[in-house]
Amino acid sequence: MEIEILREFNWNGREKIFIDKETxxxxxFVQAGVGGxxxxxxxxxxxxxxxSWN
Known part of the structure; x- marks a missing residue:
């Protein structure tokens, strides 16, 4: 899987929206202590x- 960061946020920790380039x-992704x-x-x-995101 090849992914790229689409957006980054900082609400309650570190949040990022990734896009899988293939699908x-x-x-x-949310990281507040542990991540998921x-x-x-x-x-x-x-x-x-x-x-057509890029």
């Missing part, structure tokens, strides 16, 4: 996909 699925990476989901529970 175009967005993932969110999970797909970013829309209101219907489907993965958020960013097309």
């Amino acid at each position: 175009e699925v967005n993932c969110i 990476l999970t797909p970013l989901l829309d209101a219907d529970g489907k993965p958020v996909i960013t097309r």
